[in-house]
Amino acid sequence: MSPIAAKESGQLCQRPDCGGRYQLAERGQLYCDACGLAPVVSADGSIGDSRTSRRLPQASEGRDSAGSSGSRSSRSSTSRSSRRSVSGRLARSEAGAAAGPMVIVRGTRSPKTTRLRLGAGLVTMPSVPRPDPRSAVLKNPEVPERKRFCGNHECGARVGRSRQGRPGRTEGFCTKCGHPYSFVPKLRPGDLVKDQYRIAGCLAHGGLGWIYLAVDTAVSDRWVVLKGLLDTGDEDAMAAAISERRFLAEIEHSSIVRIYNFVEHLDPRTGSMDGYIVMEYVGGQSLKQIANARRTPEGRRDPLPVEQACAYGIEALEALAYLHGRNLLYCDFKVDNAIQQDDQLKLIDLGAVRRMGDTESPVYSTGGYQAPELIERGASVASDLYTVARTLAVMTFDFQGYTSVFADSLPDPEHIEVFREYESFYRFLVRGTDPDPEARFASAEEMAEQLTGVLREIVAVRTGQPQPAVSQLFGPERGVVDTEPLRAPADGVSRLGARSIRWRSRGNEAAPPTASPTPPVAPPDPREIGLALPLTLVDPEDSNAGFLAGLMASAPTELIIALRQAPTDSVERRLREVRARLGLTDPASGVAARARLAELREHYPGDWRVVWHHGLVSLVEGDLATAAEAFDAVYDAFPGEVAPKLALAVCAEWLGQFDNAADYYELVWACDPSHVSAAFGLARVRLTTGDRAGAVAVLESVPETSAYHTAARVAAVRARLREGPTGEDALPELLAAGHQVVLLRGAGLEPSLSEQLSCEVLGRALDWLLAEATEQPGRLRPQLRLMDVPLDETGVRKGLERSFRRLARLAPTSSERTELVEAANRFRPRTWV
Structure with a gap:
């Protein structure tokens, strides 16, 4: 800070009709905290006199005051209690549960975001x-x-219009209220303005007046923009201009x-x-121009x-987060007020910016973008976020009306x-845009984080390239349940080759029985998969955050005992106890978990x-229907997260909604391959619905x-062996x-599983060969090899015999060993010795 600035900060404003005091901005310059003007510094470095500042009026064309009838909007008739997902998925009515969805009205913390170039590193934006x-x-x-309207916001009548073939006047007085306009x-x-800015011409006509292009002759002839006022008779416009000047000296952000x-x-x-106002010239195109050009x-x-x-939207939210961090509200985000230049987005109109908690200044907003509560409750962070969501809607579909x-x-x-x-985007x-401000995103950072998650999902679906990211709300999945959905029966004999064992003993010439339909693949046990779903991360602001981070106990019983030593009671401690009690098989623990949860719901009804x-x-x-409702509410609150979609997929699979289950599983797997349970779940669903190739x-x-x-x-090997194509169509599988199997064996697959898979493949091959021999006797085909044996009855039988004998040597008990040896003998081809 310069010595002059240090000396003069706090001095009364030199303008006699002001009464404000000079304050020091971040860049070192002084400005008046009332009128926003900088002092005039004389050659000796002292603050000199200047012309008396004048009150500057404004008109409201192009921007409706929140208090005007033209901008008033009623509260939406669609409430959260009646909102449904895109297809009404997982409705509680399927299980006869009570109506009324769960509602999440607040989060617990705002994620921290790191600014990236336009496109968030995920999308290549057109420059x-x-x-x-x-x-x-x-x-x-x-x-x-x-676009000509009276500048008096209490009037807003149309002015300057053509009458009886005569063009409208560009200057005059409103015939309704007498207010002057120009x-x-x-x-x-x-x-030449202020002996420094040479006007090149008009760029546009905005809500607060004409915007001019000029050359700054005192600073390397740089291009600047001068923003004036529409007319000289509007007190609210003058107040808005003073408000703008007051805040702009504090704002310094790249967007x-x-x-x-x-x-x-x-x-x-x-x-x-x-x-x-003299501001930076931002060349490029506004979002409105970009959208209209398509x-x-x-x-x-x-x-x-x-x-x-x-x-x-992500770039705009990052800029709004900066303003909110300085207790400022933007109030009027829309497609007109953001310009893309090269690969950067900039907010260009700060005329509606105001301090948080300011209940005196008029709120300026635009119909169609403004939050429904703006008139009654005033501007807030929630109303700012509402404008971003509305702008995204206007840009992404033909939003008539x-x-x-x-x-x-x-x-x-x-x-x-x-x-x-x-x-997720919906x-x-x-x-x-929820009618209830409390139900919207808690902050611009949280909203940007969720929008980034939605963008990752969209990019993954469109490109086929996964876009994983570390969640700030959920941990990784705790395990993958049921990784062997097609595993062999407990007796160690192939499920698909079992028919051959039952009917094709040595010397039996009977025809093979008719194949029975393959049963659907059952989903894993709900308890197991519930315990494997991701855990919520501990809120760092919780009073027990440090204590919970240091807990070393992992077994449920030990963890419950350790939680009793917590220094204080808190939400996170209770949630950890609920989760630990779920891991116990004792029915009393389940009752206790439900009781703890009921207490939390009573005291924290909207906590996600x-x-x-x-x-x-x-x-x-x-209780799958109730679980689906809860997970659906979390999905509503955090559409960019993977965990709620995975949980909904499990519920949909158990409820028999296989199309919904497949959609959610596929969405999770496409976006984040670290959630491998989604791959196994999607394979189960596809097998159940007959899509064997998709499962593989x-x-x-x-x-x-x-x-x-x-x-x-x-x-995948076992999926290929399920009932599917017959005849020649089955041969490729x-x-x-x-x-x-050969590749797995070479990669070090454990011997017992390797031989078991060999039995399954060879048993299925024997079924196929015998069926082919019955349907097309005497047919000759080129000699093929399956694994390391010839693909004919003798070769396959020898392979089966060898694999069953190897399994017998690896069997843990004598009874299993005896059964496997007998199976090898039954499969052995007929010989004379």
Whole structure:
């Protein structure tokens, strides 16, 4: 800080009609905390006199005051109690449970985000080059008649309109209230403002007045923008301008337009002293221009790709988080107020920015974007977040009626393709535009984190490339339940080769029996999979966070004892106890867990962690419909998280909703391959619905880096052997299964499992050979080999005999050894010796 700044900070403003004091901004400059003007510094470094500042009026064209009738919107008739997911999935009515979904109204912490380039490192955004600033100057700056309204926000009547063939007047007085209006630019090309800024022309007409392009002759002829006022008779517009000047000196962020100065200029035509904000010139295109430039071959509007819109939303939320961290509210985010230049997004209009808790200044917002509670409750963080969600909706589909019929609601997802295709995106918008401000995202950081998760999911689905990320709410899955959904029966004999053992003993020439349908693959036990679902991470602000982080006990009984030593009671301690009691098989522990959970629900009814654990308890107890409702509520609250989708997939599988289960399992697996249970679950569902090839594909997609890679390949072999194609169509699957067994054997598969798989493959091959011999006797085919034996009856029988004898040597008991030797003898081909 300079000595002059240090000396003069706190001094009374030099302007006699102000009364404010000079404050020091972050960049070292002084500004008045009342009028926002910088002091005039004389040559000796002292603060000198200046012309008296004038009150600057404004008009509200293009932006409706929250107090005006034109911007008033009613509360949405769609409440959270009636909201459904995209397809009404997992409704509680299936199990006859009581109606009424669970509602999460608050989170526990705001995730920390790290700013990335536009696109969040996930999307390559189309670059918008910075054009020659001169090309943006309007040749004939005029305000269209349809946009001319009285500047008195209590009136808002149409002014300057054509009558009886005569064009509308650009200056005059409102015929309804007598308020003066002017739509004529006050600065012309060549005018010099403050002996420093030479006007090049008009760029646009905004809600608070004309915007001019100028050259800063004192600073390397850089391009700047001067923003003036619409007319000189609006007290609210003047107040908004003063509010803007007061806050802009504090704002310095790469995604928010930078303010350089505030100057006054004498209008020689009227004699009035007009004020202008001098700000950074941001070339490029606004989101409105980018969206409007997209057209279908028929000329209709083509919405932005949803991933591109999400990238814009993440960048905007990062800028809003900065403002909220400084106790400022943006109030008027929309497609007009953000410009993309190169690969960066900037908020350009700060006219509506206000302090949090300011109940005196008028709130400026735009119909169709403003939150429904804005009129009655005023601006808040929640209302700011609402505008971002509405902007995303406007950009991603043809949102007809968003300022009228759907002024504070969303269309039914059945009619919107992007909602049907991306359920998580729809749920994100639903929470972001919830009529209840308390039910929206808790902060811009949390909203950006969830939108990033939704974007990862969309990119993964569209590109086929996983986009995993570390969750800030959930830990990793605790295990993969039922990794052998097609395992052999307990007697060690192949399930698929068992028919051969039953009927094809040595010398028996009977025909093979008719194959019975393959039974569906049963899902794992709800208790086991409930205990394997991810745990919620401990809130670092919880009073027991440090104590819980240091707990070394892992067994449920030991953990319950250790939790009694916690220094204080807290939500996290109780949740950890509930989770530990679920791990006990004693019925009394389940009753105790339910009691602890009931206490938490009574004291913390909207806490998402309590709702999640309610789902876990219900799942472990087998109440799948109630569990689905709880997990669905968590999905509503955090649409960018993987864990709720995985839990819903399990519930859907058990409820017999195989299409929903497959959708959720596939979504989780496509986005984050670390959740291997999704791959096994998707394979089970596909096998149950007859998609054997799809089940094999997903099992073989488990990467080699996974600890479950071998288990997945073993399950893929067994999936290939299930009842499927017959005749020649079955041959490729047999050969592929045998090839996989050879590869697994070479990779070090344990001998007993290797020989068991060999028995299963060879048993299925023997079934196929005998059926072929019955249906097409005497047919000759090229000699093939399956694993290391010839693919004919004699070769396969020899292979079976050898594998069963090897299994007998590895058998742990004499009874099993005897049974396996007898099986080897029965399969041995007929010989003369």
